[in-house]
Amino acid sequence: MTPSSRSVRSSLSGPARTAIGTSIAGSALGALTNGPGHLTHLFRGRFPTVAVTGMTGVGKTRLADTLARRSPTLGSDDVGSATMERRTRKTAKGRGFRFRVVPGDNAATRLSALDEVFHDDPVDGVLHVVAYGHATPRRTGGTTGVAQATREELLADELEDWSITAHRIASMAVRRDRPIWLVVVVTKTDLFEDELDEAVRYYSPGSGSPFARRLDELRSLAGGAKLSIDVLPMAAPDGTKLGKGSAAERQLSALETRMAQLSGHV
CATH class of the missing domain: 1.20.5 (Single alpha-helices involved in coiled-coils or other helix-helix interfaces)
Structure with missing residues (x-):
C-alpha cells in the first residue's frame, strides 16, 4: 500500500x-x-430464434432441414407433423439460427406451439411458408389413398391458416420494443416456374390480392416500423436440385443472405 x-x-x-x-x-x-x-x-x-410457420403440406420441415444443412427427416415424406420440430444452423463464424417448425395441422399441439413461439418465448423472426396452391393435400383422418384438393381450395386453406398466424405475429409485435422480421417463403417454385413473378406478386404487400390485403392489415396492426416484410421464392426444399449455379441454389442463397441481413449477422 x-x-x-x-x-x-x-x-x-x-x-x-x-x-x-x-x-x-x-x-x-x-x-x-x-x-x-x-x-x-x-x-x-x-443465434436468433426463427419460427417456421405455414399450413400442412407446404414443406416447412424440409425447408428447415435445408437451411440447417441437415439430411431430410426420416418419414418427412408424410404430410404433417403433430409436434413442433427444432433445428439449429451453425456457421464457421460462430453465428447461426435456431428454427422452430410449428405444426401446420389445426390441432391442440399447433396452438400450443404458436403460443410458445409468439408469446411464451417470442422469436426474433418468422419464415411463413406458402406454396401458391401447390401444397400437398392432407388425408382426412381414418381414410386411405391419395388426398385430393383443388388449387382454389388449397389457396383458401392457406389464407385461413395465415389469418391465425398473422394474429399471433401482430400480438407479439405490439409487445416488443424492437422490430421483428417476416419473410414469406414461396416454396415449390419448380412446379410453377412460368408463374413465378405472378406468385411473388400475389404474396407481396400492396398488390391487392387476398393474401396481400391480409399482409397490409398485419402491417397496420403491428406498425410499419415494427415489422419488415420480404417475399422470396424457394425451390426444392428437400435440397435435391441445389446444384451449383442452379436456380434453386441461387434462391436458397438469397434467402440465407436476407436472413443474415435482418438478423444483423452481416
Missing part, C-alpha cells in the same frame, strides 16, 4: 469505509446477477 493510499484510508471513518466496501460488493454482485441475462442476450444475437 502506498503512503497516499494509507493516508486516504486513515482519513476515512469506520462507517465511510464500510459504505465503500458495501458499494464495491454490491457492484460485484450486480455484475454476477446481470451476467446470465447479458449472456442470453449475446447468444440470441448470435
